[in-house]
Amino acid sequence: MKNKISNDNFVAESILKIGSVSEVKGKNIIIRVDKNKNAPHLIFDGKIIKNVSVGSYIKIAKGYNEIIGKIEGEFISEDKDLNINNYTNHKNKIKRFLNVTLVGYIDTKIFRQGLKELPLIDNDCFLLNDIEFNCIHSFAKVDDEKIKLGYLLNETNTPIELGVDKLFASHIGIFGNTGSGKSYTLSKVYHELLNKYKENPKFQNNAKFILIDFNGEYAVENDSDNIIIEKEYKNRFFLSTSKNGKDKFPIPESEVNDLTFWSILLKATDQTQKPFLNSSLFRKTLVEHTKTEIGIKSLINNTISTILTQGGKNLDKDFHIFFLDELFRLNNHTSIFKNIKEVRNRIKSGLKIEYGTYVLENIKNNDKPSEFLERLKEIIKTLVIDLTKINAFIKIRLQIIINYFDVITKGYYSKEHIGPLYNRLDTKFNEITKVFAVINVDKIMANKKPLVIINLNDVNVEMKKIIPLVICKYYYEYYKKNNLDREKYLNIIIDEAHNILSRNSIRESETWKDYRLETFEEIIKEGRKFGVFLTISSQRPYDISDTIISQLHNYLLHRLINNKDIEAIGRTVSYLDKISFDSLSILPQGGCILAGLSADLPVVMKIDKLPEENKPHNETIVLTSKWK
Structure with missing residues (x-):
């Protein structure tokens, strides 16, 4: 034949x-x-x-x-x-x-x-x-919706077009050393998609892209910020832990009233500190009484009374004054107590110690305890509280303060066990209230701009790990509960992903690291069922969990030099052939290997040019232009 x-x-x-x-x-x-x-x-x-x-x-x-x-x-x-x-x-x-x-x-x-x-x-x-x-090399069918990313590196007449469904209904990995074109590729991919659908009302209603920007490459604080897409199609949040008055990312009250949220923030240990936080957040007396002015006064009065009447010999003799000082310090940040200084001074000057017993001035030792406590109660009644200034964060902090002094006085917990957590409270509250604002969940989801950029360039190292986790966890849980029909689409884009997906970090406890990785591993394993997808970009694939890399569906691989990074790709990416794998270390700038479900075969391609105004803000400095 x-x-x-x-x-x-x-x-x-x-x-x-x-x-x-x-x-x-x-x-x-x-x-x-x-x-x-x-x-x-x-x-x-x-x-x-x-x-x-x-x-x-x-x-x-x-x-x-x-x-x-x-x-x-x-x-x-x-x-x-x-x-x-x-x-x-x-x-x-x-x-x-x-x-x-x-x-x-x-x-x-x-x-x-x-x-x-x-x-x-x-x-x-x-x-x-x-x-x-x-x-x-035709990776999309004739009638598919598609975007063009570039062309074959050695055959410039052959364009590379990918089907929108195959590429974006998947987890995407973009890897490459600094200067290899990784950030440029990320910008190109999402520029093409957003530019194609930005005017479509259904796209605006059903699609959301959240970009975690660690180094400030994808948003700048000016009116001409058109990086990736024009300014009117995106919301930008410039967060800061060092400055007041910067943007705050909206989260719902349900997220604030979450034990895991506070355990992460305050680095609570499982055995003692987490149970203490649990009682602070959910003890019915605390939750209900902190809603009203009368209730707050009652909690303050009961706490001081308990310290004065039930405190053991091991309790600091000025423990009640420490409690008042904590309320005074809270007031410096919030101004919820209008006359706390006056009340504190009246109680502080009106109390003295006689023969090891606390008494009020002008009250004799033989007076009845009830009269003694009644006088204290009258002083606390004069406290003026502005409930309008008590948001969800302040309410939780007040509950933690009151619960701390209560459980230490009663001997339920040792100061050595929960003291370290309590000492972190002030610093962490200052940081968290600078970057998050509590807003109704319906208002958060009502925003129709498809792209949300969260700039973490001015956030300290510790909060850079916490903020993305809180945001990603909240959105994933929301879509998990409310998007079972998968009408909505969410793509969480994490640039420099090794910052939060590292398996080798030594700056944190094993418990916290395990929880962080387990959260993102669940998203990448189960997110597809709820319309949630991850795009991760990193220059250090070796640092990222093998589970996460192996669960990606599409890869755009730029030049990698480090042997461990190359080994990580070879160990976890099943779509590469030997030729493609061997060329990882010699790819030119802007060249990358496309592999995965959206491409029938791995190909070496050159990414198309972006319009100048849509390029990421990551150009290498030209030294001689600054020195001449």
Whole structure:
């Protein structure tokens, strides 16, 4: 039976035929190259085309079947059958062989991955014509919605277009060393998508992209900020732990009233500090009494009374004054107590110690305890409280303060056990109230701008780990509960992801690190069910959990130099062939390997240029321009 290509065009057969199958070992085969096809280029149909080379594709004709293979190496062998006594060119003594890995087949002008059958010995092998070459590199169907990201690195006439559904309904990984084009690629991917759908009302209603920007590359504080997309299509939050009056990211009250939130923030230990936080947050007396002015006064009065009447010998003798000082310090940040200084001074000056017992001035030692406590109660009644200034954060802090002094006085907890957590309270509250604002959940979700950029450039190292976790956890939990029909779409984009997905961090406890990684691993494993996807970009894939990298569906891999980073990619990315993997360390700037579900085969591509105004703010400084 003649090969299909012979039937179609005998001339094309003679020009494009390069050799025949010499050996078959499963999907790995060896092809013997015809001796007249060793030139680097061929002329076909008026065009100069590349001859066989490592990394290119060939077609094996087996009857009417067209099997596609990728050349992964070549070697030569001396032709022992040639009569060496005959006068001949030295080149004729050499036989050239190709190591080829089978990758798929062409079925009615559509390339399909996988093997339907294996070739046979002496099956003819051919270079691909233009139609076949484009067929292999067409990753989206004709009627698919698609975006163009660039073109083949060595074939600039071949564009790379990807289907929107295959690319964005997946987890995406973008990896590469500094200066390799990683941030540029991230900007290009989302510029193309947002620019395509930005005017579509359904897109505005159903799609949300949250970009965690650690280094301030994707947003600048001016009116001409069009990085990735025009300013009117995005919300920007410039958070700061060092300055007052900066932006605050909105979270609902339900997130503030969450034990995990405060355990993360205050680094609570599981055995003692977490149970203390739990009682502070959810003890009914505290929760209900901190809602009203009368209730707050009652809590303050009861706490001081308990200290004065039930405090043991090991309790600090001025423990009640410490409690008043804590309320005074809270007031310095919030102004909820209008006359706390006056009340504190009256109680402080009105109390003295006689024979180891607390008494009020002008009250004799033989007075009844009830009269003693009544006088204290009257002083606290004069306290003026502004409830309008008590938000969810202040309410929680007040509950923690009151509960701390109550449980220490009653001996439920030791100061050595919960004191470290309490001592972190003031600093952490100052930081958290600078970056978060409590807003109704409906208002948060009502915003129709598709892109949200959270700039963490002016946030301290510790809060840089906490803020993304709180935000990602909240949005994931919300979509998990409210998006079971998957009408809505959320893509969480984390640039410099090694900052929060590192498995090797030594700045935190194992418990906190495990919780952080488990949270993101759950998102990447289960998020697809609820319309939640992750895009992570990093220059250190080695630092990121193998579980997270292995669960990604699409990869854009720029140049990687460090051996450990290259090993991490080889260990976890199953879509790469040997040629692509070996080229990771020699890719040019802007060049990247595309691999994954959206591309039938790994390809080396060059990312298209972005409009100048949409480029990320990460250009390398030109030193000589600053020194001349």
